[in-house]
Amino acid sequence: MIIEAIPGMERVMREEPPQGWVILVTGEPGTLKSTFVYSLMLAAGKKGEGGKSIYITLEQPPETLLSNLKSVGVEPDDDMIEMVDFASLKWELNYNISFMADEAAEMVFSRIKDITKRGSDRPVMLALDSLNAFYILSSNDRRFRMRVEQMFQRLRKNGITSFLIMEKVDNTPRDEFFLADGIIELGVMKREEGKCRYLEVKKMRGVKHSLTPHLLEVTGEGLALRGEIID
Numbered sequence: 001m002i003i004e005a006i007p008g009m010e011r012v013m014r015e016e017p018p019q020g021w022v023i024l025v026t027g028e029p030g031t032l033k034s035t036f037v038y039s040l041m042l043a044a045g046k047k048g049e050g051g052k053s054i055y056i057t058l059e060q061p062p063e064t065l066l067s068n069l070k071s072v073g074v075e076p077d078d079d080m081i082e083m084v085d086f087a088s089l090k091w092e093l094n095y096n097i098s099f100m101a102d103e104a105a106e107m108v109f110s111r112i113k114d115i116t117k118r119g120s121d122r123p124v125m126l127a128l129d130s131l132n133a134f135y136i137l138s139s140n141d142r143r144f145r146m147r148v149e150q151m152f153q154r155l156r157k158n159g160i161t162s163f164l165i166m167e168k169v170d171n172t173p174r175d176e177f178f179l180a181d182g183i184i185e186l187g188v189m190k191r192e193e194g195k196c197r198y199l200e201v202k203k204m205r206g207v208k209h210s211l212t213p214h215l216l217e218v219t220g221e222g223l224a225l226r227g228e229i230i231d
Contacts, residue, residue, distance in 0.1 A: 023184060
């Protein structure tokens with residue numbers, strides 16, 4: 001599901017993560033996190049693994065996301081990936097004072113709960129883009145984090161592999177780092193020959209994987225992983 005999704009991914013992942021795992025995809029802004037996750041879901045759809053995948057966006061309108069995908073050679077497919085637009089909630093919160101943040105958060109939780117209740121049409125993968133935008137929708141941080149943990153458990157129980165995208169603001173460990181089954185970091189590093197993009201698996205419980213960052217390149221047909229980056 002993951003190993004064959006992007007050329008060179010077998011360099012990083014030695015085994016497939018179990019179905020139903022919650023994987024955190026983190027990194028600084030502009031490191032292709034959304035493109036990476038969409039590419040994984042697209043590859044699963046092309047292999048016919050389960051029903052249509054679900055991509056929930058709270059960060060940017062679907063048309064912007066799809067345009068960005070096309071710009072790096074990834075062709076979106078509505079038949080394989082259902083786009084759920086919650087980005088407009090941020091507009092409501094900014095301009096409609098009668099629209100409460102907790103109501104907005106509950107709408108997202110409710111939608112995810114409904115998705116897990118689907119029968120044979122239940123998706124094989126779900127993406128939430130992003131957790132940062134999701135947290136903005138709550139006025140009670142502690143209670144909200146408990147609800148997020150319950151959401152993790154519900155997704156696992158129903159065998160839906162989930163990718164939760166999270167902007168990296170500093171190196172402080174967060175609760176999600178411990179709750180997630182896996183963590184994949186995308187970033188940009190400086191080298192003698194200039195800056196380069198990288199992908200590194202920080203954590204993947206019980207799954208054999210590389211411990212070093214690998215070069216991530218944008219090709220005319222999407223993303224590709226090259227060799228290890230060695231200082």
